Amino acid sequence: MSKASDPPSPGTSFVPFADDATVRQVAGFSIENGTGALALHGSLEITRDRAGLDRARALTALLQSIVACLEADDLPAAIAEEEGAAPTVRNPFA
DSSP, rough: OTTTTTBOOOOOOOTTOOOOOOOOETTEEEOOOOOOOOOOEEEEOSSSSHHHHHHHHHHHHHHHHHHHHHHHOOSSSSEEEEEOOOOOOOOTTT
């Protein structure tokens, strides 16, 4: 869990779906960029104080940039699964 004083990561330019390397963090929560999908990981505590408000605003700005990027594209109904995806393996412990 992040501390109340943890600020969002500063000044990192984040363009959704632009590359496969950029990661943007807000306290303990990260959004990993990808050209086909974004991955969200971690935990983010939004406390009822100014630090929580700062985190909520940072998260809102990131999500708004993702939504704007998606709205600007001519999107398919769903993306096709990657060729050569790993096959499902029976759980040996089940």
